Amino acid sequence: MEIIITKDSEEMSDKAAEIVIAQIKAKPDTVLGLATGSTPEGLYARMVRAHKEDGLDFSSVVTFNLDEYVDLAPDHEQSYRSFMNRHLFDHINVNKENTHVPDGLATDLGEFCRRYEQMICEAGGIDIQVLGIGRDGHLGFNEPGSSLASLTQVVTLAPETIEDNSRFFQSEEEVPRFAVTMGIQSILNARKCLMLASGRGKAEVVKGCVEGPITAMVTASALQMHTDAVVILDEEAASMLDRIDYYRWAQEARQQVADRL
Ligand code: PGA
Numbered sequence: 452m453e454i455i456i457t458k459d460s461e462e463m464s465d466k467a468a469e470i471v472i473a474q475i476k477a478k479p480d481t482v483l484g485l486a487t488g489s490t491p492e493g494l495y496a497r498m499v500r501a502h503k504e505d506g507l508d509f510s511s512v513v514t515f516n517l518d519e520y521v522d523l524a525p526d527h528e529q530s531y532r533s534f535m536n537r538h539l540f541d542h543i544n545v546n547k548e549n550t551h552v553p554d555g556l557a558t559d560l561g562e563f564c565r566r567y568e569q570m571i572c573e574a575g576g577i578d579i580q581v582l583g584i585g586r587d588g589h590l591g592f593n594e595p596g597s598s599l600a601s602l603t604q605v606v607t608l609a610p611e612t613i614e615d616n617s618r619f620f621q622s623e624e625e626v627p628r629f630a631v632t633m634g635i636q637s638i639l640n641a642r643k644c645l646m647l648a649s650g651r652g653k654a655e656v657v658k659g660c661v662e663g664p665i666t667a668m669v670t671a672s673a674l675q676m677h678t679d680a681v682v683i684l685d686e687e688a689a690s691m692l693d694r695i696d697y698y699r700w701a702q703e704a705r706q707q708v709a710d711r712l
Contacts, residue, residue: 452661452675453705454698455683460649463685464493467581467647470681472501474579474643480511482571484580484638485539486591487516487531490647491581492538499542509545513574515567517582517591517638519553521560521605521629529619530555553603553631560631564603568637580641584648587611588656588669592632599665599673601634635673644677649685657684658691 457463471494475481485491501507516531525532532552540550551570557563571577582590587609593601594609608616608628617623638644648657660671661682674680689695705712 452677453681454661454689454692455681455702456689456695456699457683457685459685460490460493463647463649463683464497466683467491467494467645468497468501470645471498471579471581472507475507475509475512478578479508480513481578482574482576483512483514484577484582484633484641485514485516485535486581486583487518487534488583490583490649494581494647495539498539502543507543509543512545513549514540514545514551515571515574515577515633516550516552517580518630518632519555520627521555521631523555523627525552525556553633555627555631557631560605564605564631567603567631567633571633571637571640577641579643579645580638582638582644582646582671582674584646584653584656584660584671585612586615586652586656588659588671590635590638590646590671590673592630593635593638593670595668595670597635597667597670599635599667599670602637603631603633606630606632635670639673639677642679644674644680646671646674646680646682647684648682648688651687651690653688654691657682657688658693662693 455466457466519531523530553567554563587595592606594606608630613626617626620626659669663669663672665672665675
């Protein structure tokens with residue numbers, strides 16, 4: 452894992468945008484894996500800016516989102532399809548037909564999950580997967596106990612997740628109980644993973660993900676098995692890491708050999 456520690460969430464978003472924008476410039480038909488939640492909002496704002504101000508071209512980009520609530524219509528304000536349209540897709544020149552968000556309304560959810568995996572495969576696999584991390588250590592909606600070998604699946608949301616996400620709904624009762632999510636193995640299949648976390652509220656789970664044992668109790672810890680996982684943290688999210696001094700030192704040292712990596 453490459454750990455990058457930034458001053459605050461603004462700098463975290465700057466760094467993430469640098470990586471994603473460089474990827475799209477190098478490969479205009481990049482297959483992007485995308486995440487929802489508050490954490491990647493700054494990254495998406497920077498991608499929109501790169502399109503509007505610098506003409507970054509998304510016309511050949513293909514996207515796959517990690518997850519979607521079951522039984523929330525795509526035009527519901529809190530669906531992840533709406534989130535993506537609002538924060539990114541409506542403001543760039545991506546072909547909407549090339550943007551994929553799991554179908555939470557599918558009558559045969561099992562069949563849909565198999566098809567989603569197939570669609571990712573047919574697109575050539577995900578080049579770079581953007582990830583947040585839940586307070587309970589989830590990636591996508593892979594709650595504690597989800598198999599680390601899981602492919603796209605239907606999950607029951609954990610009480611902590613329902614509580615966390617209730618801030619977007621009128622009440623906790625309105626938060627859907629189920630979601631379709633790419634599995635942990637689907638995420639590990641991406642060629643590069645880019646996980647972002649900011650704020651003190653994430654410090655404990657970030658420690659579990661980066662320095663704890665690999666365990667289905669913190670599904671994000673599976674990133675330790677990925678050969679190209681970059682974790683961008685702000686100071687608060689990094690504050691409980693035991694080896695923080697080493698990560699900072701390594702981050703600086705890497706600059707000296709950056710052109711040879
Ligand atoms: P957040 O959610 O970005 O809103 O903190 C992250 C997640 O649950 O994966």
